[in-house]
Amino acid sequence: xxxxxxxxxxxxxxxxxxxxxxxxxxxxxxxxxxxxxxxxxxxxxxxxxxxxxxxxxxxxxxxxxxxxxxxxxxxxxxxxxxxxxxxxxxxxxxxxxxxxxxxxxxxxxxxxxxxxxxxxxxxxxxxxxxxxxxxxxxxxxxxxxxxxxxxxxxxxxxxxxxxxxxxxxxxxxxxxxxxxxxxxxxxxxxxxxxxxxxxxxxxxxxxxxxxxxxxxxxxxxxxxxxxxxxxxxxxxxxxxxxxxxxxxxxxxxxxxxxxxxxxxxxxxxxxxxxxxxxxxxxxxxxxxxxxxxxxxxxxxxxxxxxxxxxxxxxxxxxxxxxxxxxxxxxxxxxxxxxxxxxxxxxxxxxxxxxxxxxxxxxxxxxxxxxxxxxxxxxxxxxxxxxxxxxxxxxxxxxxxxxxxxxxxxxxxxxxxxxxxxxxxxxxxxxxxxxxxxxxxxxxxxxxxxxxxxxxxxxxxxxxxxxxxxxxxxxxxxxxxxxxxxxxxxxxxxxxxxxxxxxxxxxxxxxxxxxxxxxxxxxxxxxxxxxxxxxxxxxxxxxxxxxxxxxxxxxxxxxxxxxxxxxxxxxxxxxxxxxxxxxxxx
Numbered sequence: 001x002x003x004x005x006x007x008x009x010x011x012x013x014x015x016x017x018x019x020x021x022x023x024x025x026x027x028x029x030x031x032x033x034x035x036x037x038x039x040x041x042x043x044x045x046x047x048x049x050x051x052x053x054x055x056x057x058x059x060x061x062x063x064x065x066x067x068x069x070x071x072x073x074x075x076x077x078x079x080x081x082x083x084x085x086x087x088x089x090x091x092x093x094x095x096x097x098x099x100x101x102x103x104x105x106x107x108x109x110x111x112x113x114x115x116x117x118x119x120x121x122x123x124x125x126x127x128x129x130x131x132x133x134x135x136x137x138x139x140x141x142x143x144x145x146x147x148x149x150x151x152x153x154x155x156x157x158x159x160x161x162x163x164x165x166x167x168x169x170x171x172x173x174x175x176x177x178x179x180x181x182x183x184x185x186x187x188x189x190x191x192x193x194x195x196x197x198x199x200x201x202x203x204x205x206x207x208x209x210x211x212x213x214x215x216x217x218x219x220x221x222x223x224x225x226x227x228x229x230x231x232x233x234x235x236x237x238x239x240x241x242x243x244x245x246x247x248x249x250x251x252x253x254x255x256x257x258x259x260x261x262x263x264x265x266x267x268x269x270x271x272x273x274x275x276x277x278x279x280x281x282x283x284x285x286x287x288x289x290x291x292x293x294x295x296x297x298x299x300x301x302x303x304x305x306x307x308x309x310x311x312x313x314x315x316x317x318x319x320x321x322x323x324x325x326x327x328x329x330x331x332x333x334x335x336x337x338x339x340x341x342x343x344x345x346x347x348x349x350x351x352x353x354x355x356x357x358x359x360x361x362x363x364x365x366x367x368x369x370x371x372x373x374x375x376x377x378x379x380x381x382x383x384x385x386x387x388x389x390x391x392x393x394x395x396x397x398x399x400x401x402x403x404x405x406x407x408x409x410x411x412x413x414x415x416x417x418x419x420x421x422x423x424x425x426x427x428x429x430x431x432x433x434x435x436x437x438x439x440x441x442x443x444x445x446x447x448x449x450x451x452x453x454x455x456x457x458x459x460x461x462x463x464x465x466x467x468x469x470x471x472x473x474x475x476x477x478x479x480x481x482x483x484x485x486x487x488x489x490x491x492x493x494x495x496x497x498x499x500x501x502x503x504x505x506x507x508x509x510x511x512x513x514x515x516x517x518x519x520x521x522x523x524x525x526x527x528x529x530x531x532x533x534x535x536x537x538x539x540x541x542x543x544x545x546x547x548x549x550x551x552x553x554x555x556x557x558x559x560x561x562x563x564x565x566x567x568x569x570x571x572x573x574x575x576x577x578x579x580x581x582x583x584x585x
Contacts (some may be wrong), residue, residue: 008398008399008402009361009398009399009402009403009406010364010365011064011065011068011361011402011406012068012402014065014068014288014321015065015068015069015072017319018039018041018065018069018287018288018319019039019069019072019074021287021288021319022039022287025287025316030074037075037077038074038075038076038077039066039069039074039075039076039077039287039288040076040077040079040284040285040286040287040288041062041065041066041076041077041078041079041286041287041288041289041318042062042078042079042080042081042280042281042284042286042288042289042318043058043059043061043062043063043078043079043080043081043140043289043290044058044080044081044083044277044289045058045059045080045081045082045083045129046082046083046084046086046107047082047083047084047107047121047122047123047124047125047126047129048086048088048089048107048121048125049092049125050092050125050128050341050343051125051128051129051343051344052341052342052343052344053326053328053341053342053343053344053346053347053371054292054325054326054327055129056132056326056344056360057290057292057323057326057360057365058290058292058323059080059133059138059140060136060138060357060360060361061290061320061321061323061360061365062078062288062289062290062320063078063138063139063140064360064361064406065288066078066139067139067406067410067411068406070410070411071411077141078138078139078140078141079140079141079143079284079286080140080141080142080143081143081145081280082122082126082142082143082144082145083107083145084106084107084108084122084123084126084144084145084146085106085107085108085144085145085146085148085149085150085270086106086107086145087103087104087105087106087107087233087234088102088103088104088105088106088107088110088121089103090103091103095113095114096114099111102121103233104231104233104234104235104254105227105232105233105234106146106227106232107120107121107122107146108120108121108122108123108144108146109232110122112124122146128343128345129343129344129345130142131345132343132344132345132348133344135348135353136344136348136353136356136357136415137353137357137409137410137412137415139410139412145270149267149269149270150267150268151267152267154271154279154283155264155267157271157279157282157283157313158224158263158271159246159263159264160312160313161223161224161271161275161279161312162222162223162224162241162243162246162248162263163243164312165220165221165222165223166221167311167312168221168223168275168308168312169221169223171304171307171308171311171312172213172274172304174307175299175303175304176213213272213274220241222238222241223271223272223275224238224248224263224269224270224271224272225238225269225270225271225272226238226248226250226261226266226268226269227268227269227270228250228252228254228255228257228259229257229259229268230252230255230257230259231252231254231255231257233252233254233255234269235252235253235254236250236251236252236253236269237250237251237253238250239251241263245262246262246263246264247260247261247262247263248260248261248262248263248266249261273301274301274304274305274308275308275312277301277302277305278305278306278308278309278312278313278315278317279309279313281305281309281313281315281316281317281318282309282313282314282315285315286318287318287319288318288319288320289318289320290320290321290322290323290365291320291322291323292322292323292325293322293323293324293325305317321364321365321366322365322366323365323366324365324366324367324368325368326368326369326370326371327368327369327370327371328342328370328371328372328373329370329371329372329373329374329376342371342373344356346373347371347373349466349469349473350373350377350466350467350469350470350473350474351377351380351381351466352417352418352462352463352466353415353416354407354408354415354417355380355381355384355407356371357406357407357408357415358384358403358404358406358407359371361403361406361407362400362403362407373470373474374474377424377470378424378425378428381423381424381425382423382424382425385421385423385424387400387404388404388421391404391405416462418459418460418461418462418463418464419458419459419460420454420459420460421460421463422445422448422454422460422463422464424463424466424467425566426448426516426566426569427445427460427463427464427467427468428467428468428470428471428565429481429565429566429569429570429573430444430445430569430573431464431467431468431471432471432475432480432481432565433481433483433565433570433573433574434573436468436472438457440573441457441464442454442456442457443575444569444572444573445457445460447514447515447516447572448515448516448572449515449516449517450514450515481559481564481565481570482559482560483558483559483573483574483578483582484557484558484559484560484582487557487581487582487583487584488556488557488560488582491556491557492557492584495553498530499550499553501530502526502527502530502550502553503553503583503584503585504585505526505529505530506522506523506526506554506583507579507580507583507585509522509526510522510571510576510579510580511576514572514576516568516569516572517568519567519568519571519572520568521535522535523550523551523554523567523568523571524539524547526550527543527546527547527550528543530546531543531546551567554567554583555567557582557583557584558570558574558579558582558583
């Protein structure tokens with residue numbers, strides 16, 4: 001029997017279930033390591049446009065489970081199907097409308113977007129995702145569905161599906177909401193696998209009929225869709241098929257081309273999606289594959305596919321969870337059919353790979369979450385750094401420690417990370433103030449902790465680069481920090497004695513407190529001292545009001561507005577001499 005994990009996180013629990021299912025299918029082979037190529041888990045991505053952060057969950061979920069299985073010494077392969085033989089459905093926002101002429105062609109037959117270095121549409125969008133997956137440490141075996149179909153790899157499966165088209169049609173008919181003959185609404189038929197009342201209610205209007213089930217009509221039902229050999233589009237209809245000879249006749253609505261081919265030799269078409277997916281489960285021997293909520297409702301692809309794979313292809317349906325959507329702070333549910341949706345590559349420009357992995361590892365697949373592109377990223381990094389400290393001193397909860405371990409490395413080894421991970425908010429503030437000037441940035445960072453000064457910017461990379469990219473691309477120009485060139489003499493002239501006294505206390509303590517911790521103590525301590533309290537005194541509500549007023553004064557004198565980066569960081573960035581000048585010292 002395979003080793004059971006003692007971890008309490010969701011990944012370990014799924015790994016236990018997958019190993020048990022694999023052993024059920026092949027008794028004795030999994031535990032001995034005799035199964036080749038090992039347990040198969042799967043993902044599928046369509047490079048029809050930018051592959052967004054919601055799609056990443058389709059890959060990350062099986063990756064984490066596969067990686068846990070490998071950590072236990074059991075062979076496991078993660079198959080990633082690139083659905084690049086899907087039809088080109090629509091022109092995304094921002095692309096020349098003339099690309100409409102390619103609608104209906106395979107994605108690999110559509111020219112890449114203008115200016116791309118890649119040979120076709122699918123390769124253009126695959127490349128960006130492949131680069132992100134490599135940075136994230138995700139090991140997989142990529143399969144091009146174009147290569148599979150056009151090479152004839154699935155020829156036997158296609159012929160089998162065509163031979164059993166009546167059985168497939170019967171499965172699909174259990175979920176259709178309209179009668180094929182009349183086009184009128186039909187009563188939902190109960191499938192052989194009993195469905196309860198709630199499932200039946202959900203099946204009505206589930207949208208399953210909106211997915212292409214295959215050609216149906218007077219000539220009968222066919223689960224195969226040719227791409228026209230004249231115009232290379234799928235606006236085709238099968239009008240006849242002979243099981244004995246495999247002669248298939250189709251007509252193209254787009255260009256009026258008609259042709260008779262031998263399906264036993266013809267490799268220019270594909271099974272419709274609801275048949276294609278279960279066919280691949282059987283072909284690859286998939287044990288685990290998650291599915292999005294849009295594929296998991298009654299009558300949709302995953303549910304129907306489970307019956308087709310058993311009843312037609314004689315194989316088992318993968319186990320796997322339904323995964324919830326991933327959002328972006330301030331944005332609605334992602335859809336890759338809309339332009340401007342952030343991709344994994346976009347996220348990796350503002351956060352390190354371990355942090356992005358952690359966001360997926362710490363949440364169960366059925367829990368939705370958001371990825372921060374706004375100010376929330378600073379709090380997220382604070383949380384990440386606190387977890388790292390707890391893991392280091394052994395105080396992290398087991399599930400949290402497990403998620404952290406899955407984030408920072410895989411069974412193959414540790415991912416690269418920043419040698420000296422200074423707070424992200426500090427780095428962001430520094431590059432905001434210095435506008436990315438390396439010499440100034442190093443000067444400020446070296447003064448944060450005089451006892452352990454930063455000697456090189458390489459010590460704080462790549463986190464520094466991520467923070468700089470976030471500042472320059474995600475923070476609006478009117479929120480960027482611009483330090484005053486000259487003192488605000490008008491404001492200084494209007495200050496009362498209390499305010500002048502506060503500035504004097506600050507300026508008198510600069511040299512003694514010139515470090516991040518020291519300036520933090522000084523800035524918060526000035527209002528306390530003015531109130532006759534110790535700098536270490538706990539703030540009262542009245543004292544907090546005084547502190548806010550003092551902070552607002554400093555911000556106005558230094559950057560011309562009421563708020564800005566954390567004051568200790570800002571003071572270090574401005575430099576003692578310039579601080580004295582701007583504060584009237």
